[in-house]
Amino acid sequence: MMFRFTAHAWLVPMCLLLATPAPSLASQLCGSPRHLHLAVGKDPSTSMTVSFASPPCKDDIVPTGAVLYGVNPNQLDRIVVDSKPPARYNAITPLVRKNSTQPYVSDYLHHIQMEDLEPNSKYYYRCVILPGDLEAEQILQEQNKHQGNKDYEEDEEADFGRYLRSKEEGTTMASSLMNARELDLHQQRLLATTIEHEDTEVFLKSGETLDSHTILSLPSYDVTLRQQTDGNLVLYKLNETPDGGSKSAWSAKVVYATAEFYTTLQGDGNLIIRKGTIENEGPLIWSSGKIGPEDDYFLAYDPTEKGLMIRSGTPDNPGSMILWKSKYGGHKAPPPPPEMKGSFITAPLPGEGAGYTKLVFMGDLSQTSRTRDTMAVLQKFRKRYAAIILAGDLAYPDKDPRKWESWFDLMDDYSVTADLPLHVAPGNHDIDRHEFNGEIYVAYEQRFMMPQVQPPTKPPYNGEQRIEMYDIPWPLEYEYGNAYYSFIYGLSYNIILSSYSDFAPGSIQYEWLVKELESVDRTVTPWLLVTMHCPMYNTFALHTKDIQMKKAREILEPLFVKHKVNVVFAGHIHAYMRTPTVINGTVDVTGPMNIIIGDGGRKAFAPFQREEPEEWVAVRDSTYYGYGTFDLINRTHAQWEWIHTAQEDVYNYVISKNGEELPPAGVDDTFVVNQYFL
Numbered sequence: 001m002m003f004r005f006t007a008h009a010w011l012v013p014m015c016l017l018l019a020t021p022a023p024s025l026a027s028q029l030c031g032s033p034r035h036l037h038l039a040v041g042k043d044p045s046t047s048m049t050v051s052f053a054s055p056p057c058k059d060d061i062v063p064t065g066a067v068l069y070g071v072n073p074n075q076l077d078r079i080v081v082d083s084k085p086p087a088r089y090n091a092i093t094p095l096v097r098k099n100s101t102q103p104y105v106s107d108y109l110h111h112i113q114m115e116d117l118e119p120n121s122k123y124y125y126r127c128v129i130l131p132g133d134l135e136a137e138q139i140l141q142e143q144n145k146h147q148g149n150k151d152y153e154e155d156e157e158a159d160f161g162r163y164l165r166s167k168e169e170g171t172t173m174a175s176s177l178m179n180a181r182e183l184d185l186h187q188q189r190l191l192a193t194t195i196e197h198e199d200t201e202v203f204l205k206s207g208e209t210l211d212s213h214t215i216l217s218l219p220s221y222d223v224t225l226r227q228q229t230d231g232n233l234v235l236y237k238l239n240e241t242p243d244g245g246s247k248s249a250w251s252a253k254v255v256y257a258t259a260e261f262y263t264t265l266q267g268d269g270n271l272i273i274r275k276g277t278i279e280n281e282g283p284l285i286w287s288s289g290k291i292g293p294e295d296d297y298f299l300a301y302d303p304t305e306k307g308l309m310i311r312s313g314t315p316d317n318p319g320s321m322i323l324w325k326s327k328y329g330g331h332k333a334p335p336p337p338p339e340m341k342g343s344f345i346t347a348p349l350p351g352e353g354a355g356y357t358k359l360v361f362m363g364d365l366s367q368t369s370r371t372r373d374t375m376a377v378l379q380k381f382r383k384r385y386a387a388i389i390l391a392g393d394l395a396y397p398d399k400d401p402r403k404w405e406s407w408f409d410l411m412d413d414y415s416v417t418a419d420l421p422l423h424v425a426p427g428n429h430d431i432d433r434h435e436f437n438g439e440i441y442v443a444y445e446q447r448f449m450m451p452q453v454q455p456p457t458k459p460p461y462n463g464e465q466r467i468e469m470y471d472i473p474w475p476l477e478y479e480y481g482n483a484y485y486s487f488i489y490g491l492s493y494n495i496i497l498s499s500y501s502d503f504a505p506g507s508i509q510y511e512w513l514v515k516e517l518e519s520v521d522r523t524v525t526p527w528l529l530v531t532m533h534c535p536m537y538n539t540f541a542l543h544t545k546d547i548q549m550k551k552a553r554e555i556l557e558p559l560f561v562k563h564k565v566n567v568v569f570a571g572h573i574h575a576y577m578r579t580p581t582v583i584n585g586t587v588d589v590t591g592p593m594n595i596i597i598g599d600g601g602r603k604a605f606a607p608f609q610r611e612e613p614e615e616w617v618a619v620r621d622s623t624y625y626g627y628g629t630f631d632l633i634n635r636t637h638a639q640w641e642w643i644h645t646a647q648e649d650v651y652n653y654v655i656s657k658n659g660e661e662l663p664p665a666g667v668d669d670t671f672v673v674n675q676y677f678l
Contacts, residue, residue, distance in 0.1 A: 033065070033110075033127065035408035035447070037417035040387065040487050042451050044347035045119035048421065049449050053107035053408070054086070054129060062086065065110045069125035071118075073343070076126055086110045089446045091401035092435050101435075104401045111449035120348040342418050347386070351524040353490025354634045358384055360420075361531070362627035363391035363571025364427070364598040367407045370625045371601030373646040378627065379414045385629065387489055388420050389496070391571035391597060392427025392533030397443065399435065404443045424448055425496045426483055427533040427571065428472050438462045441478060448482050450496070453512065456481020474547045475502035484509050486516055491632045493525040499534035499548045499572075503555060510555070517563040522676050526635045528565045530592075535570035537579050537594045539613060539620050540606040541655035543572060557584065560592050564676045567630070567640075571598035575606035575622035576642060578668060581675060582616045590675050595640070599625045604648050607655040608662070621665030623648045636677055642668040 033052040041047025054063045062085055068076035086108035093104040117123065348357065360378070365371055378385075395407035411417050430444045438460030445456050458478040465473040483498040495516055503509045520528055534546060536553040543549065549572075560568060561583050576599050583591035599622075606622035613620055625646040631639040644667070651661035 033129070034412055035107075035405070036412065037408075037448075038344060038419075038421040039423060039448070039450055040347060040421045040489070041113050041115065044421075044451075044487055044489055045349050046117045046346065047113055047115045048117065048123075048344060048346065049111060049113045049451075050127075051109070051111045051447065051449050052127075053109055053405075053447075055107050057129075063108055063129045065112060065127060065129050067112060067114070067125050067127040069114060069123050071121065071123060073124040076124065080112060080114055082110065082112060087446055089442050091442065092399075093402060094400055106401070106443075106446065107405075109446050117346050119346055120352070122343055122345050124343045126342070342415075344419060344421075345386075347488075348490045350488045351491060353386075354632060357386045357490040357492070357632045359489065359492065359494075359529075359630045359632070360385050360388040360627055361391065361569045361595070361597050361630060362388065362600045363533070363569075363596075364393040364574050364602040365390060365407075365600040366393070366396045366602040367403070367410050368601050368603070370604075370646050371410060372413075374601050374625055374627060375410070375414045375416060377643065377645040378416045382416050382419055385420055388416070388422045389494065389531050389569065390422060390424045390600075391531050391569055392425045392499075393429040393571055393598070393602065394424060394427070394444075396429045396602065397432050398429075399432070401432075401443060404447065408447075423450060423487070423494070423496060424482065425531050425533050425571075426478070426498050426500060428469055428500065431467060431472070431476070431500065433461060433467050440467075440476060441481075441483075445481050450482045450485050451487045452481055452485055454480045456483060458483075470543070472500055472546075472548065474500065474551065475504070475507070476500045477502075479508050484512065488525055491525060491635065492527040492529055492630075493520045495528075495530045497530060497532040497556075499532050499552065503551070505555065513556075513559065517559060517565075520563070522564075526674055526676055527632060527638060528563065528676070529567050529569065529630070530560065530565050531569040533570060534572050535577075535594060535596045536568060537577070537582070537585075537616055538573060538596070539577055539608055539610075539617050540573050540575055540622065541609045542606050544609070546572075557592075561590070564590070565592045566638075566672065566675060567593045567595060569595050569597060571596065571600075573598045573606050574602045574604050575599055575620070576624060576626070576665070576668070577620045578618045578640075578642075578670075579616045580618050585614075585616055587616060589673075590678055592675070593640075593672065595628065597628050597642075600627060601625060607653050609655060611654045611660070611662070618670075619665050619668045620652075622652055623650060623664045630672075636674045638672045638674070640668070640670050640672055 033054045035051075035053040037051050039049045039051065041049050050067065052065075054065070057063050064082050065086070066079055066081040068079050070076040070078055088108055089106050091104040091106070092101045094101055114123075114125075347353070362374070365374070378388075395404045397403040397407075424444075426441060426444060431440050432443055433440050434442060440458055440461050441456075445458070456478070457480060458476075461467065461476060463473055465471075467473065478498060478501045483501050484496055486493065486495045488494070495513070497503065497513065498509060501507075501509050503513065517528075522528070532552070534543075534548040534552060536549065536557055538544065538549060559565075573596050575596060577594075577596040579594040580587050581589050581591045581593050594616075604622050604625060608620065608622075619642075624642075624644045625648075626642060626644045628640060628642050631641070633639060647664070651663060652665075653661050
């Protein structure tokens with residue numbers, strides 16, 4: 001068998017990590033990669049970038065990544081290896097204790113590119129993290145020794161089954177090998193109570209003792225609650241055990257003060273919170289059997305996520321701090337984990353792809369139950385789509401770097417970003433300024449790798465005006481990198497802009513944009529699409545004074561009109577709006593269409609400025625969640641469809657009418673005629 005090696009790097013979901021170097025497999029294991037997402041490379045027809053995170057290996061050895069890939073799932077005969085060490089970044093983590101912080105260090109972040117691919121072709125891939133002193137051909141021979149026979153698929157299936165069972169115990173294949181230990185028998189006792197899922201909070205007060213060895217009853221489920229090895233909890237279906245490989249109905253996840261507190265089930269069947277970790281326990285903070293030494297915390301039902309949470313205060317006087325909450329509500333089983341083997345399809349050649357290229361546009365995704373609704377629909381129909389463009393405001397970290405991890409954890413629950421390239425625009429909630437050194441867009445730059453013009457330049461922001469999420473100074477010093485870039489996908493030329501970088505005439509971004517617009521060959525890529533976070537047109541009574549929006553309409557709209565941009569996509573407002581083709585506030589068939597698609601998952605709340613919509617409003621709504629698709633039918637016609645994924649149980653209303661309600665907008669499905677040919 002002939003092998004092909006390139007000195008770049010790539011990855012596949014849920015692969016095995018090996019330390020560098022190490023004498024044996026057990027000592028080489030250092031955990032599984034996570035937070036997988038794809039992005040097109042410089043030439044989307046022939047290249048693809050994979051980004052993922054991995055923990056440090058044993059003894060803090062830096063992991064090295066590689067990916068095996070090929071057109072045959074049972075003959076992965078090519079490999080790419082990390083071309084440079086993966087990066088990490090530092091931040092500051094807030095703690096529950098007021099005005100208290102601690103250092104944060106990210107996982108290792110890999111960005112690996114596959115090149116010399118065939119256009120419009122399907123590839124299968126699988127990743128490994130491996131010893132750096134092995135030659136590429138040795139790696140391929142070792143990893144593919146079972147390829148081409150029946151044992152290969154059986155071995156893969158067995159590995160995946162072991163991974164699932166390991167995951168159900170709250171650990172990974174690597175940590176179970178390196179840190180395996182028997183659970184205390186007392187910790188395996190069952191927690192006893194009954195929770196009725198209603199739209200009101202149900203409290204388990206401090207001081208109430210739980211009967212052990214009985215069943216935790218949830219609607220539509222018979223489940224038991226067990227202790228994980230990491231100190232958190234997981235629900236299993238009744239009469240099924242982790243050893244049988246059953247999937248959990250719900251799992252617990254620490255979301256606040258991860259490094260200082262943990263939640264565990266003690267021997268008497270009560271739920272407790274301790275400082276420290278499961279391996280190095282600290283003093284008791286709270287117990288369902290007694291009140292903690294200082295502050296009161298209580299166990300409550302979380303009506304938003306349909307699960308459990310432990311929050312500060314008392315049931316009669318709840319506080320704002322949430323120390324722990326469930327990752328999945330008991331009413332709903334979690335999505336399956338990603339497959340060990342993945343696949344993707346490269347972009348068609350420029351100018352091709354008519355009739356089978358459908359792009360997804362979305363914005364303001366966040367990490368709520370509505371986010372899960374959106375991702376679940378994307379997951380269901382992902383095979384219909386070619387790529388995703390997200391118009392900013394991704395994780396909403398709110399100065400807590402761990403929220404980037406929880407956002408990617410949520411993405412990992414679906415295989416969408418493992419199958420489809422994801423492209424992002426910078427939003428205001430992605431700025432994430434470091435409290436001490438002033439660095440901005442750190443996580444956004446480190447965790448993503450778009451088809452960059454050149455590496456980013458972004459000196460620390462130390463301006464007099466504070467960066468508040470609803471009052472962002474303009475412009476920020478942030479150029480290139482993931483701030484603004486472009487890529488061709490079949491019939492479309494896509495330009496991503498930064499609303500918060502300088503785009504005034506003479507600025508770096510402005511001059512780059514002018515050259516991009518002038519370089520587009522509309523005979524090859526007739527559809528010209530622009531995405532940025534802040535919209536130019538806004539019917540809603542939010543962000544009405546944002547200078548970025550005013551400047552965009554003043555400076556950018558004339559450029560878009562001159563070069564016959566077809567559609568300008570934006571987010572920022574947690575709602576949906578589409579204009580007809582418009583120029584300077586007047587409907588004109590030669591102007592661009594403007595679409596706000598900021599209803600991906602963040603709380604839909606955007607009252608209208610006026611009862612009667614403006615002349616330039618075709619559709620507007622702030623009750624539905626969802627995303628949109630742009631179907632490139634041919635050179636002259638496309639179809640836009642707004643896909644609903646969930647709805648708030650409220651009506652639209654006008655800000656000046658004392659809460660006067662207006663009905664939801666309904667569907668929006670329209671054909672778009674290419675203005676370039678008018």
